[in-house]
Amino acid sequence: MINRRDFIKSSGLVIGSTAINTPIFGSVAETKKKNIRVGLIGCGGRGTGAVFQALAADPDVQVTALADIFEDNLNNTLSALKQKYGDRITVTEKTSYLGFDAYEKLIKSKVDVVLLCTPPNFRPAHLALAVKHGKHVFCEKPVAVDIPGLHQVEAAIKLAKEKKLCLVSGFCFRYSFPNREIISRVHDGAIGEIKAISSFRHGGELSYKERQPEWNDLAYQLRNWYYYQRYSGDMIVEQTIHSVDYMSWILNNELPQKVTATGGRQSRPWNKYGNVYDHFAVEYEYENGFRSFHFGRQQNGTTPRNTVEAMGTKGYMNVGINTNYEIFGDQPWHNTERLNNMYQTQHDELFKAIKEKQVINDGDFMITSTLMAIWARLSAYSGRTLSYDEVIHSEEVLGPPVEDYHWDMKIDELAIPRPGHYKFT
Numbered sequence: 001m002i003n004r005r006d007f008i009k010s011s012g013l014v015i016g017s018t019a020i021n022t023p024i025f026g027s028v029a030e031t032k033k034k035n036i037r038v039g040l041i042g043c044g045g046r047g048t049g050a051v052f053q054a055l056a057a058d059p060d061v062q063v064t065a066l067a068d069i070f071e072d073n074l075n076n077t078l079s080a081l082k083q084k085y086g087d088r089i090t091v092t093e094k095t096s097y098l099g100f101d102a103y104e105k106l107i108k109s110k111v112d113v114v115l116l117c118t119p120p121n122f123r124p125a126h127l128a129l130a131v132k133h134g135k136h137v138f139c140e141k142p143v144a145v146d147i148p149g150l151h152q153v154e155a156a157i158k159l160a161k162e163k164k165l166c167l168v169s170g171f172c173f174r175y176s177f178p179n180r181e182i183i184s185r186v187h188d189g190a191i192g193e194i195k196a197i198s199s200f201r202h203g204g205e206l207s208y209k210e211r212q213p214e215w216n217d218l219a220y221q222l223r224n225w226y227y228y229q230r231y232s233g234d235m236i237v238e239q240t241i242h243s244v245d246y247m248s249w250i251l252n253n254e255l256p257q258k259v260t261a262t263g264g265r266q267s268r269p270w271n272k273y274g275n276v277y278d279h280f281a282v283e284y285e286y287e288n289g290f291r292s293f294h295f296g297r298q299q300n301g302t303t304p305r306n307t308v309e310a311m312g313t314k315g316y317m318n319v320g321i322n323t324n325y326e327i328f329g330d331q332p333w334h335n336t337e338r339l340n341n342m343y344q345t346q347h348d349e350l351f352k353a354i355k356e357k358q359v360i361n362d363g364d365f366m367i368t369s370t371l372m373a374i375w376a377r378l379s380a381y382s383g384r385t386l387s388y389d390e391v392i393h394s395e396e397v398l399g400p401p402v403e404d405y406h407w408d409m410k411i412d413e414l415a416i417p418r419p420g421h422y423k424f425t
Helices: 003-010 047-055 072-090 102-107 120-132 149-161 177-187 218-221 241-250 342-355 363-382 389-391
Strands: 036-041 063-069 096-099 115-116 136-139 167-169 195-203 258-264 277-286 291-298 305-312 314-320 324-329
Touching: 036 047, 036 072, 036 102, 036 258, 036 342, 047 072, 047 342, 063 072, 063 102, 072 096, 072 115, 096 102, 102 120, 115 120, 115 342, 120 149, 136 342, 149 363, 167 342, 167 363, 177 241, 177 314, 177 324, 195 241, 241 305, 241 363, 258 363, 258 389, 277 363, 363 389
Parallel strands: 036 063, 036 115, 063 096, 115 136, 136 167, 195 291
Antiparallel strands: 195 305, 258 277, 277 291, 305 314, 314 324
């Protein structure tokens, strides 16, 4: 069971987003000429991007296996890979895995690194099996959609540490060099004692795939998985969690005492686009009475904003993601360096660590930030202020275990939550 103080003690990463230790075994020379075999689980847009970034990270990377539930996804990714990378793609018919058990077959194949890029409801089981079989992992965010799944991830992260496996998360803001620099300065006291933090992730609605005649109900939902609670955990867990993670990073990944959130569905029709909200507003309250605030929405025709701001006793920090990074006050600073591709940097650092026999593990903040997003969703859905002790014992499971998935199973028919009527469990 996750303990709040254990969370705080184990989540003290300050500079950057990773912990790279001294070499743990072997030598660099031993591995420089060895191919690093990579397998991708989830051949959608994010997965395809991730596998291309893995190949760009190190010339010794070979893609040896692909897995997906949809044959067209797998074939499209494989075709694109072969077109650009040729003989570095050694995927065969035998290592092209299809179906709900495809992840298991890929993990048990001869791969060194697994890229986990499926909808997040599958993440806990996929991560647990990959770690069990000693694979290094790139794991997209979030790592779970409900608290029981998060407990499963916590156990997998503990085992990964014991096995000295590399585990890099999809919390890409922590791999942005300007973000790392400004956070380092804030942690060094550039704005003094922090008094308030706010984050905004305002944007338009996500893409939507119209139903095709050959799709059954489950295929239709999984093609549009981010619109369903079961697969995405709602927008705050699936997308605007990046902003929540940034605020947590500023606070050295400390967990709040309680969370109060609101949310709802204003722009999307109630008879289409699944059962998730299109906006959230959240207050996180900490032990000393300090508060941070997050606002997120997905509504077309609205003013976009993607910012994080921190107010301190000696100044304030203002970040516009991918645009401006500034500190005002006693120790002013603004970024003048060219922005790095944070998505590529994730893979550059992962494969560098693997090549040099070092350990990089993002596990602690993966759990913390996912918990904070799920916590906010549960508060908004229920209309209740929820304490840490309440949320960490939540028994709500949004969908069946991975091993129970099949094409004729019951689909996600959860109602759009109504605060005051939704029952927190």
